[in-house]
Structure formats: C-alpha cells, structure tokens
Amino acid sequence: MTRPHGPVSTSARPAVTDPSAVTRPRNRKQLIVDAAGRVFSEHGYHAASMEKIAAGVGITAAALYRHFPNKYALFAACADVMTDRLVAALDEVPPGAPLADVLTAVTRVTVAHRASGGVYRWEARYLDRDDRRRLVEQFGRVVGRVDDAVQRAYARPDGRLRAVAALGAIGSITMHHTSIAQRRAEDLLSASALRVAATDPAGPRRKGAESVELPARPVPRTRRAEILAAAVPLFARDGFASVTNGQIAEAVGLAPSALYRHYPGKVDILAAACLQAARLLAQGVEQSLHEVTGPHDAVVALAATYVAYSFEYTALNSVAEAELVGLPADLRRPLALAQREHIAVWEQQLRLARPELDPRQARVLVHAGFGVAVEAGRALRWLDSPDHRDAVTALVVGALGL
Structure with missing residues (x-):
C-alpha cells in the first residue's frame, strides 16, 4: 500500500492512548485476586510476594499497587473471595432445595477455584481481628445453609457436625494437587459429602476401629x-x-x-x-x-x-x-x-x-x-x-x- 501524499488530517488520526489501558481487561482486579489466591495457597502468606503475584497476572508489581495498597489488603481480599463465592452460589439455590442441590452448588464453586481456595483454611489466622470475624461470619452462613438442608433430610441434632464435615470433604480439593477433571472431581466430592451428611456419628463402632494405640508422646529428655x-x-x-x-x-x-x-x-x-x-x-x-x-x-x-x-x-x-x-x-x-x-x-x-x-x-x-x-x-x-x-x-x- 502506498502512503498518501501531503499531511494527514489531524481529525483522521486515532486518539493517542495509554497502550496498557487499551489492553487492560475490565476484570483486572478479579484476575489479581485469583492469582494472589494461588500464590498464597501455594507458598503461604509470608513467603508470597507482590512480585510473584504480579507475574501470575502478567503485570508489574507497581501496577499491582494501583489496585491494592499492600500485600495484606490483597490477602484479606483473597480470604474473603471463596466464602463470598459460596454464599453467592447458595443464594441462587431455592430455599428448601434438596441437600444434594445445596452440596452440588458448594462443590461446583470449590472445584472451579481449587487453586486459590485454600487460603481460608490455614492462612486465615494471619488476618486482623475484624477481617477474621467477617470471614467466620460468611463461612457460618455457608455452614448454616448446609446444616438446614441436612436437618431437613435427616432431622437429627448433630446436623451441624455433619454439615461441617461434609464441607470438609468438599474443601479438601483445595489442599492437594491430584490431577483430575473438573466434572469428575465435582461428582466424586458431591457424592462423598452426601455420604458424610447421611452418616450417623453416634452409630455402632465399625470393625477395624477398635482402640487405637498411638506411639507414646515424646518426652523431651534433651x-x-x-x-x-x-x-x-x-x-x-x-x-x-x-x-x-x-x-x-x-x-x-x-x-x-x-x-x-x-x-x-x-x-x-x-x-x-x-x-x-x-x-x-x-x-x-x-x-x-x-x-x-x-x-x-x-x-x-x-x-x-x-x-x-x-x-x-x-x-x-x-x-x-x-x-x-x-x-x-x-x-x-x-x-x-x-x-x-x-x-x-x-x-x-x-x-x-x-x-x-x-x-x-x-x-x-x-x-x-x-x-x-x-x-x-x-x-x-x-x-x-x-x-x-x-x-x-x-x-x-x-x-x-x-
């Protein structure tokens, strides 16, 4: 193609913009939170760095600070995001829905975000008191919803223990790296959680669960x-x-x-x-x-x-x-x-x-x-x-x- 002769009209020129603004995705902040969740889950809060997190998003650490003032603020956002997602998913499940539907909703969110979902389990102890309280309240809402469904299904006083245990089965996927297809994991964990909810914790002792002899607690002699x-x-x-x-x-x-x-x-x-x-x-x-x-x-x-x-x-x-x-x-x-x-x-x-x-x-x-x-x-x-x-x-x- 030949270049046109003469000056180009300024009105025909494209507006000059910041190149990074053109390519910056609208959900950049959420991408940062997801990447940070993966880094915090993989390395722990203290070993994680803003540089590692920025690299996971493909931006500089300086760009990261435009969205979050420091590592703690980003960490607090990560700790909240899984429980917020669970609450949102459960809000879409109709009241009175069967237990299987409730557990499926929880499982789908947890498996989809398994790489970043482990933050709340161990690393949440590094949250400030107010942030930790919010996390506990949000998780309590999730447990309460599952507990209600368990009580409707089985009408027993130990429903909350079963609910927490069922959520433990589902949440376990965030704590290891076993490679498994998302749909297979969802089916496997939903079925596991359903079995947990159906288990009578006060039932007869199973054969093989006789009194366990553990090694003696080590006595510090040196x-x-x-x-x-x-x-x-x-x-x-x-x-x-x-x-x-x-x-x-x-x-x-x-x-x-x-x-x-x-x-x-x-x-x-x-x-x-x-x-x-x-x-x-x-x-x-x-x-x-x-x-x-x-x-x-x-x-x-x-x-x-x-x-x-x-x-x-x-x-x-x-x-x-x-x-x-x-x-x-x-x-x-x-x-x-x-x-x-x-x-x-x-x-x-x-x-x-x-x-x-x-x-x-x-x-x-x-x-x-x-x-x-x-x-x-x-x-x-x-x-x-x-x-x-x-x-x-x-x-x-x-x-x-x-």
Whole structure:
C-alpha cells in the first residue's frame, strides 16, 4: 500500500492512548485476586510476594499497587473471595432445595477455584481481628445453609457436625494437587459429602476401629527436644513466621543466642517438628495395620488412627499441615516423600476395598477423609474423648464410601 501524499488530517488520526489501558481487561482486579489466591495457597502468606503475584497476572508489581495498597489488603481480599463465592452460589439455590442441590452448588464453586481456595483454611489466622470475624461470619452462613438442608433430610441434632464435615470433604480439593477433571472431581466430592451428611456419628463402632494405640508422646529428655516441644504450641497458636527465637528461648529458659547451639535456625526447628509428626503418624499406621485382615477393616483402621493422631497431637499436626509450604525445598523434600508414602498406603487399601475406583479417584477420596477429620475435629474444638474420636472416624469412613 502506498502512503498518501501531503499531511494527514489531524481529525483522521486515532486518539493517542495509554497502550496498557487499551489492553487492560475490565476484570483486572478479579484476575489479581485469583492469582494472589494461588500464590498464597501455594507458598503461604509470608513467603508470597507482590512480585510473584504480579507475574501470575502478567503485570508489574507497581501496577499491582494501583489496585491494592499492600500485600495484606490483597490477602484479606483473597480470604474473603471463596466464602463470598459460596454464599453467592447458595443464594441462587431455592430455599428448601434438596441437600444434594445445596452440596452440588458448594462443590461446583470449590472445584472451579481449587487453586486459590485454600487460603481460608490455614492462612486465615494471619488476618486482623475484624477481617477474621467477617470471614467466620460468611463461612457460618455457608455452614448454616448446609446444616438446614441436612436437618431437613435427616432431622437429627448433630446436623451441624455433619454439615461441617461434609464441607470438609468438599474443601479438601483445595489442599492437594491430584490431577483430575473438573466434572469428575465435582461428582466424586458431591457424592462423598452426601455420604458424610447421611452418616450417623453416634452409630455402632465399625470393625477395624477398635482402640487405637498411638506411639507414646515424646518426652523431651534433651535440650534440643525441649526446644522442639516448646516451639510447636507457639507455631500452632501464632504461626511460624510470627514466632521469634526470643519467644522460643524464653519458653525453655535460654538466651536467644543459645538456640543456635542446638538448631542452625528457626526453620530447622520447624523441619524437626514436621519430621516428628510424620514419624509418629507412620508408626501409628504400622501398629494399626499389624493384625488387620482385609482391606475394608484396614481402611477403617487407617481412619481411626488418623483421627486419634489428630486429637492426640493437634498442635503438632496443625503445624505440619499448615507450615510445610514455608520450608525450603531441601527440607521439604523428605517430608513430601513421607506424605506420599502415607497416602499411598490409604490409596492401596481403599482401591482393594472399592475396586471400581481408579488411583486418582482413590487419592481424592483419601484427601476428602483428611478434610473431614480436620473440620469435624475443629467443630468439636479438639476436645479429646472416645465418643468424639468414634464420631469423627465414622464421618471419615462415610466420606470414603465404605
């Protein structure tokens, strides 16, 4: 094409605009929140950076600050977004709808946003009081709606426990990376949650759930062990990043500098706690399966052991679950291996008990069982008693479809 002769009329020229404004999507803020949710879920609040989040959206960190003044403001938005989405989805379900419809609505939203949906579960402890209160209120609305549907379906006084446990089964998809098609995951988790809601937590004890013998609670007999024992409840209460060496040292009557004689750094104390948790759980599993015959009883024994471990070592387990992502790769590697080995035992026994499941389905259901144990235990405030252990074990077994 030839260029026209003479000056070009200014009225024919396109308006000069900011190139970034032309290509900036209208939902940029939502894209940022979704990307941030993925980064916070994957790396934890403190290890996440505005640069990582910006890279996930394809913008600069400076552009990110046009939408959010700081990392905390973005984090608070991420913590709210999943519960807001759940509330919105449930508002579209007609009042009095069947329980299956209510759970399907929750499942569809959770699976669609699984990569960013895990923020509320562990990282929400870093929220300020007012933001945490709002999150609790929103999640309470979700639980209340599911509880109403459970009560209509089964008319029992323990409906809220069943509702929370069913939501734990669904929410578990946000806490692992098992590759599974979205529709398959929705069907699997909806069915699991329905079974949980239908389970009588006070029903007869299942064969294989006999009294669980866990390894004895470690007695700190060395200064190193004392430091570890003192650090775990601090990490569980305040979060690893918020606990100082001074607090740990004070708890064992040491000067902060003296900690370095026993651990190179605070992160090594965290790694030792995670290793201790993995070791105690592995020993409990080995003992529980020692005299079990048949895969069905083996799965029930695994469920009873995991529940007993969760009640017995609540602080240690919560630290291992919540803080693993914050460990450097070299320290995380042996823990990830131990976790995979533990899940492989469950997967093998569950597939023997339910041959129709493929490996991915079995793995998703195993994690659903873990989610039930966590949320039901929380609902019971981790008050340890045989009745509570039996109730949560029954709900976990229900999630697995036995």
